[in-house]
Each structure stands twice: as C-alpha cells, then as structure tokens.
Amino acid sequence: MSFRIGDVAAQTGLSVDTLRYYEKIRLLPPVARNASGIREYGKHDLSRLKFIQRSQKMGFSLAEISELLEFRKSPQDSKPQVRSMAQQKLLLIEERLSELQRLHDELTLLGNLCRENQTDCPILGELDGGEN
C-alpha cells in the first residue's frame, strides 16, 4: 500500500514542505515515484517519519536524529560513537519516562481526590502551591 504526500501530511501532521525538506536533507531516503513522477510513500517511510517525530519531541536535533536513523536501520553495523550516542539518548528517555510517570501518579491522586471531594478541589490547591 502506498500513500501520496498529502495523505502522509495528514497522517503525520507534518507539512508537505517539511516532507520534501526531509527528503532533500536525506533524513528520509528518496521516496519512490510513480510513472507520473508523484511521490508514493510506503509503510517504511511512514515508520521512519514517526520515528523522526518522536525523536524531535524528545528534543533531539536533526543531526542526532539522522545518526539514530542509521543506528535504527542497521544496529549491528553502526559505529561505536553512534551506539554510544544512542545509549545516552536512551538514558535521557528513561529519565523523562520516570518524570512523566511521577507526574502521572501525582495527577492521578489529585484527580481522584477532586472527584471524591464535596467542597474544595485539591487540584486547585496544589496548583496554588497549597495557598488555597
């Protein structure tokens, strides 16, 4: 199954200009084209784009993402420094996961208290630094 650039833009939330740019800077390998010269993206292209988006949300630069993509494509053949960079990013992600989990747990507690509280809402109190 293949997708046109407009479909991919809709699925990923990326603009068509961005998609073309990623191809230009080789973040995305040259996309297959049909006989009319229209790009036809495959599932691997989509998978790669989603990986790029996730990495960007983590704050990785395009240069770092490019290296991670090489690692992703061929982990056994990757250079030691790329493996090391990937490992560092993994540690960073684990830290963020831990922080997110903490935030999730805290908001879960506050949300449950709010639902069960007849008068004051603890969430507002917590957001006010306990001054409410």
Place this chain on the structure above:
Amino acid sequence: MPNQQYSSPKMLIELLTASGCGACRAVEQTIGHVIDTLTELDLQIIRVDVVEEIDYAVSLGVRRAPAIALNGKLAFSLPPTEQQLREAILQLHGEQT
C-alpha cells in the same frame, strides 16, 4: 522509649487522608476499633494529609484517600474492614518478630 521495654516492636499505622474525604472518618474509626482490640501490640497511628505531603503520598503509591500504610508501606488503597486491617497488622507483626 527503647524497643526492649515492649514485648513487640512498634508498628506505625499511617492514615492517608484529605480534606473533604467522606470515607476517611469511617476508616479512622476502623483503625481505632482495631487498635483497641490489639492492646498487646505497640501501635502508633499518624494522620498524613495527602495533599500537604503529596510527594510522600505518591512515593508510597497512594492514588486516592483514604489509604493506610503500615510501617511505611502501602497496605490498603481502599478502606479495609476491621478484620482485614487486624489480619494485616498481625501478619506484619508476625514477620517482625
């Protein structure tokens, strides 16, 4: 006072509460009844407001109030019956001695 003066080690019961928590009073009564029946044990009850001590509450695993921790570990995340609480305390006491 030193632990040697007691026949059993001190056990800490933390009642994790919140303002406006309707079920908290009932759980407090449950704890009170259980403590009254376990006079041979050295039981200490502390009330912890989960909003004021939110970091501690979350680290214990508390997700709603009331909750009960025994010796620093979450034992009940829902109100227990008197029997359930008594059994939990006695089991922990058995593990301590």
